[in-house]
Amino acid sequence: xxxxxxxxxxxxxxxxxxxxxxxxxxxxxxxxxxxxxxxxxxxxxxxxxxxxxxxxxxxxxxxxxxxxxxxxxxxxxxxxxxxxxxxxxxxxxxxxxxxxxxxxxxxxxxxxxxxxxxxxxxxxxxxxxxxxxxxxxxxxxxxxxxxxxxxxxxxxxxxxxxxxxxxxxxxxxxxxxxxxxxxxxxxxxxxxxxxxxxxxxxxxxxxxxxxxxxxxxxxxxxxxxxxxxxxxxxxxxxxxxxxxxxxxxxxxxxxxxxx
Numbered sequence: 001x002x003x004x005x006x007x008x009x010x011x012x013x014x015x016x017x018x019x020x021x022x023x024x025x026x027x028x029x030x031x032x033x034x035x036x037x038x039x040x041x042x043x044x045x046x047x048x049x050x051x052x053x054x055x056x057x058x059x060x061x062x063x064x065x066x067x068x069x070x071x072x073x074x075x076x077x078x079x080x081x082x083x084x085x086x087x088x089x090x091x092x093x094x095x096x097x098x099x100x101x102x103x104x105x106x107x108x109x110x111x112x113x114x115x116x117x118x119x120x121x122x123x124x125x126x127x128x129x130x131x132x133x134x135x136x137x138x139x140x141x142x143x144x145x146x147x148x149x150x151x152x153x154x155x156x157x158x159x160x161x162x163x164x165x166x167x168x169x170x171x172x173x174x175x176x177x178x179x180x181x182x183x184x185x186x187x188x189x190x191x192x193x194x195x196x197x198x199x200x201x202x203x204x205x206x207x208x209x210x211x212x213x214x215x216x217x218x219x220x221x222x223x224x225x226x227x228x229x230x231x232x233x234x235x236x237x238x239x240x241x242x243x244x245x246x247x248x249x250x251x252x253x254x255x256x257x258x259x
Contacts, residue, residue: 071151147208
């Protein structure tokens with residue numbers, strides 16, 4: 001796994017301009033919400049998770065959305081690229097467990113997502129007026145890392161199914177839209193209908209977002225961290241098994257390499 005991570009880091013070492021463009025696009029998106037927040041007022045009954053303004057609420061949601069995209073869409077895209085290049089077939093021929101290959105290939109998106117999220121929070125706090133004066137930074141790091149870890153199972157399982165059956169990237173993008181909608185990225189989960197809210201409450205992405213918002217405002221985050229640890233302990237082995245079985249099926253079908 002570390003070998004694959006080192007390989008991916010060395011391949012992307014010279015990608016400064018694409019990263020800067022990605023950063024600029026994200027900041028422009030946040031700037032739009034900065035202006036939108038000036039005409040949005042928080043109702044007295046709205047549950048905005050200790051956020052003092054709508055911008056504080058939605059900015060944290062967008063930062064975590066970037067982590068979610070990296071753990072799902074980028075992981076699926078990475079596996080699809082390996083499949084098209086023919087390197088996935090070579091990797092599966094090595095005496096290495098297939099689940100370890102999946103986690104190794106997901107390593108770069110995972111690390112990149114955390115670094116990018118930290119950079120966004122620093123820029124938002126310095127230049128965009130995000131209130132981080134009471135932040136518990138230990139809690140921010142712990143919850144962000146556990147939240148990112150809980151997004152990997154979605155990407156790993158989808159990547160395996162995409163290798164075996166194809167068309168994984170559109171499904172991953174739809175999943176990101178659904179999870180962002182249900183997890184409270186742009187509005188509180190309490191605004192959802194009761195039936196939908198019951199489905200959204202146990203989502204690890206929703207727990208991660210609430211925990212991150214609490215940590216950034218000096219609130220309690222340990223309950224969220226414990227819940228995310230339990231979710232990762234269940235979902236990661238399950239997704240690794242799905243990935244392993246999907247690669248076994250792809251090898252049986254002869255589709256480890258696609259045009």
